Amino acid sequence: MNNSYDVIVVGGGGSGLAAAVAAADVGAKVLLLEKNPSLGGSTSISIGSFSAANSSFQHAAGIRDNPDDFTEDIGKFAPQWESRNNVELRLLLAQHSSETLEWLRSLGLEFYGPSPEPPNRVPRMHNVIPNAKAYIAVMHWHVLRRNVILRTNARVARLVTNATGRVIGVRLESGEEIIARRGVVLAAGDYSNNRDIKARYVPRPVADIPGINPTATGDGHELGASVGGALLNMDVLLGPQIRFIAPSSKPFSQLLPSTPWLARLMGWGASLLPKPVIRAMTKQLLVTWQHPEDALYEHGAILVNKRGERFTDEKQGNLALVIAQQPERHAFIILNKRLGDMYSKSPHYISTAPDIAYAYLPDYKRLRSDIYRQGNTLPELAQRAGLPVERFVQTIAELAKSQPDWNEGPWYSLGPAVSWIVLSEGGLRVDAQMRVLRADASVIPGLYAAGSNGQGGIMIWGHGLHIAWAFTSGRLAGTNAAQHSVFERE
């Protein structure tokens, strides 16, 4: 068979790269297919935090931890979903988390931590350095080293099955069919940007809100379901949340590292850097993707739309949902002098990755000049922010009648801020070997899923749990697929 491999991995984000490397490490001939022109997926735009229990970093810090406590604490991040959680898989994640972290370190990635994140009872968050692109660059290097065949611009459109229902390969959008002798691993990310899938499970206004990652279109979920895989918790989305628009030019930290060698060099160099320097590097990400704190509105910040109008009581309701209904889904956060002073220093930050770095108003001025505007008069601010002057001045004058501190400038605008679905939590039902299961819990032979595709009903809302799951489940899926029996040809 010419066009055949032992294992085919669908998707080149964190879970797919882990699956490809792990499968190659147990001797499989592996093909990695990525629909985009380059590897990365949501993994590459993440903050890069990785939560783990019982890690060498914790030991070095004198912290005693264990998977049972970790499992219990994960449940506290999303108590509303606890009754639907897959406790077995959650324990699996907790048990394998530090082993996966050490595996990534052995491949050349560097981390710092652990950082606290309540309700975790002990610090468990580890952050990759210099940023999440290092995951992709280092894993890419290992994929090449292991002679995994990598094809980009190769979108998988269908799974190929034999008469017994075993998955035996994939068909690309181009029509090309490729055989997987042992198994196919679905690692194609989430469906946060697929309106049709979302609309099957959540009300239309939410389904209409785009995902941050435009290429997170749920292909893996559809592929798995097309051969009978059961989908779990598809109505659970993280978002809508308010985040600023992406910078018009890529920030420095998003550009680095772009090659595996550079990633290794930077990882090595960054491990020697003092914490304040790492914090400074992390700030760039904070002002790029992190959502502005809700405390802003509690302290009196207001939102205006592109017409310069206030459109809601900022202290109530789902602001992200209301913003989604404004022209172009845009809103601007407006601060007066009092708020500007308050949010220029600790303890009042505009965005954060908890206990790692905090971004204040001057950080936005320095790092996001495209969304930060200041005006010594209200017309000046309106002009700089591109808001209709007359209407905006009227809006603030109205507010100042009951809150006189709005008479005092300078005034600031941050935005546009947009509503996004950050990620989706639904996934294919899987067992502890990452084999895809039908609704009756029977195994679909030859089909594995990892990362968002193989989320299997676990609710993992704390920082660092999705990345930990992506690499842990990817590694397990790749190893198990590579060891699956070769299918018999009829």
Ligand SMILES: Cc1cc2nc3c(=O)[nH]c(=O)nc-3n(C[C@H](O)[C@H](O)[C@H](O)COP(=O)(O)OP(=O)(O)OC[C@H]3O[C@@H](n4cnc5c(N)ncnc54)[C@H](O)[C@@H]3O)c2cc1C
């Ligand atoms: C802004 C942001 C910040 C985040 N920060 C964190 C964090 O700090 N810590 C944390 O734990 N989690 C974080 N997350 C979540 C985390 O990044 C993801 O859950 C995780 O990376 C998913 O990994 P994955 O391998 O399943 O998917 P992805 O990394 O998205 O990879 C999927 C890949 O499959 C490809 N693909 C899709 N369809 C096909 C197809 N048909 N054929 C071939 N290829 C296909 C995609 O192009 C993509 O490259 C963040 C998410 C976002 C959006």
